[in-house]
Amino acid sequence: MIDEELKRILKEKEIGRPFTDETHGLGIQSDGTCDIWYVIDPEKASDLRLNDFVLIYDFLRKVWFGGRVVAFDVPRVGVADRKVELYQESTLSMIEQLEKGHIEPMRGNQIVGVELLCVIDSEGNLLAPVIPPSNASILLLPSISAEIGNEPSLTKILDLPSEGIPCGVVSHNQHIYYERSEDKTVFLEYRLNLSKMENRHILVLGTSGSGKTVFLKELAWRMANQGKAVIIADLQGDIIQIAEPPEKEQVEKLEGLEKEIWKAWKWRKTDSFPTRNLQIYAPVSSNGRLYDGEELDRIERWAQNKKIVFKKFSIRFSDISSGEELALYMPGLTDAAIGGLIDLFELYQFSTPESSRSFTHFRSFIEGATHEQREVYWEHNGKRVSMHPMTYGNLKRELSTLGTWGVFDVKGTEGLRYPDFAKSGYITIVYLQHLNERLKHIFEFFISGFMFRNRKEPEPKEKVLIIDEAHEVIPRRVYGYEENWINLITRNFSEIAREGRKYHLDLVISTHKPGDINPVVYGICGTRVIFRLPHEDVEKAGVPQEFRPVVENFAPGFCIIHSPENTKTSWLEVKIPPINCLHISPRDFFEKIEQELKGR
Structure with a gap:
């Protein structure tokens, strides 16, 4: 019966x-x-x-x-x-x-x-x-x-996890799953339980205005709130808006289920953000023509008014650990020059005390080579490195170009100290908006390498590195640059991903150009979060056929999440919550800062 x-x-x-x-x-x-x-x-x-x-x-x-x-x-x-x-x-x-x-x-x-x-x-x-x-x-x-x-x-x-980082509520065809229960609305919450995953790296894809940056800010806050040290680069001036509450107009526009989700997920209980858990690091260059000093001064004064830690820094040449790392800053190197640089840098470290190392000193070391008709070489205590004169010329030109960027040992600045830079429960924003495009990429390379070098440090135990505009940092190809440089980047980030999993250094890689990002990224990320994409990019992102028409027409805030280690259903549609902090155009944000500073 x-x-x-x-x-x-x-x-x-x-x-x-x-x-x-x-x-x-x-x-x-x-x-x-x-x-x-x-x-x-x-x-x-x-x-x-x-x-x-x-x-x-x-x-x-x-x-x-x-x-x-x-x-x-x-x-x-x-x-x-x-x-x-x-x-x-x-x-x-x-x-x-x-x-x-x-x-x-x-x-x-x-x-x-x-x-x-x-x-x-x-x-x-x-x-x-x-x-x-x-x-x-x-x-x-x-x-x-x-x-x-x-x-x-x-x-x-x-089989949705009951623990982990809240990402949003489950939806279907842009309709949110919900039930009315007495006086409240019950949603189907989606959480990423990274602690149970072997591969914790996340890839976030979405075109401009799709909700990608809103998601990254929410993710950064949630991760820091769980005690992780979160490092995130701000290339456009929108990430630092996390320190400001949302505008009243933004909240008042919410209605229906959107407003109910916002109330249920609101982590900012007051208008004041806990800025004690936020710090801003801003790199500078000795070449004043390559960055906007006035903009940086405004950001610094704004941060001080908010009681946010603000530090300027440059790259200490002594922090460069290998010739391969240095080669990342010189995309015009030939394969032979990269190999020679790796050997030369090792010889330089062997022959030069750490206290004497600097970019200027290294260039002098390079120029102190012995020249013969078919060979250029360096010797020290029985160790010898040699290269062809044409290879030597390529190396000198690239070093000269790198020198014009002025990123090393800038007077009046310090390098990064890992215990201060990566702190449990903190969001560290590396502010890059004031730099020109090439400098932005140099410092993103440096931050990635810096976190990787310190991956074995016992504290903090959980680290997260968020890389936005990743197609510029981990590209598929760069026209005009050597192919071996792309191969070098591929090896570098593959190692960061592989070794990072061992030492709880997790990557969140984000881009609005799936076709321009290095294919290695798709292999190293165990979770994909995909917002609206144009037709030509949906297939490149690996979206299943039945989801493609939906993804192409997603409204802002809707995404599909592919995380086989997290749920038995590997592709799920999710609506992320409305923004809990300010989210306006960088131009409007800078005008807002200017008005605030004038009013004080």
Whole structure:
């Protein structure tokens, strides 16, 4: 006998019954997925959409299946008697048919294909579906959280982590899953439980205005709030806005579910941000023509008024650990010059005390070579490095160009001290907006290398490096530069990713140009967060076919998250919460700062 409570639930919630014919199979497909087709009741399932989650109850096996709608179709029948068999309408409910021992097909004109995600056994365990439901099964729409009787909730089907970093609420086709519960709205929260993942690196993709930067700011705050040391570069002047509350107009524009999500997720309880957990580091150059000193002064005064730690710095040449690292700042080096530089830098470190090392001194060391007709060489205590005169010329030109950038040992500045720079529970913003484009990339390279060199430091235990505009730092190619330089970058970031996992240095890599980023990035990131992308970039981002039309038309704030180590459902649509801090154009932000400073 069937439990009376279960009878009531099934009678109310049934929206479809199994269907099969010559063209709509039942079982394990060639790609390993397990699919089944259902005829749906158009009145009860009028709002059913592609990628919606569904629930299946199998009366014979007495188990539940969780699934996802992957296709819609209309039955195609070849002969009249087959048509009668398929579309014979029963006047009995499924329960009544089961009690009489005879099951008749349901008549309908639309069928849906369901990809089976899991089986929930009688003890509530989630198992992989190895066989499809029997023909004595029905299709239902699941509840979000409340379990009636032994009906599994959508939370159970998706196996969403209850712990981790909140990222947003689960949605489908830009419709947010929610339920009204007494006086409040219940959402299906999506969390990234990085602690249980082997690969904690995250790739964030999305075009301008899609919500990518809002997500990065929210992610940075959530990670710092969990005690991680978060390092994030601000290339455009929008990240530092995290220190300001959202404008009242921004909040007042919120309505409906958007406003309810904002209230539920609001981490800024007052208008004052805990700026004690925020610090800003700004690099400078000895070449004043390459950065905006006035802008930097305004930012410094604004930070002081907010009681935010603000420090200017330059690169200490003694912090450069290898010739390979130095080569990252010189994209015009040939392969032979890179090899020679690596050997030369090792010889320089061997022959020069650390206290005497500087970029100027290193250039003098290079220029002190012995020249012969077909060879240029350096010797010290039996160690010898040599190269072809043309290779030597290439190295000298690149060093001369690097010298004009003025990034090393700038007078009146200090280098970075790791214990101060990376602090548990802090967001360290490396402000780069005031620099020209080339300097921005040099300092992003340096910060990446600096964090990697200190990866074995015991404190802080958890570090996060957020790299925005990553297509500029980890490019697929750079026209006019040597191919071996791209190979050098590839090796460098592959090592950072591989070694970072061992020492809890996690990467968050973000770009609005998926096609221009180095392919190695897709391999090193275990989680992808994909906001709206143009048609030509959706495929490059690895978006499954059924999600591509949705992703191309995402409204701001909607994304799909692919994180196989986090949830059993590897692709999930998520709506990120509205911004909890100021988010306006950099130009408007600088005008706001100027007005504030004049008013003091």
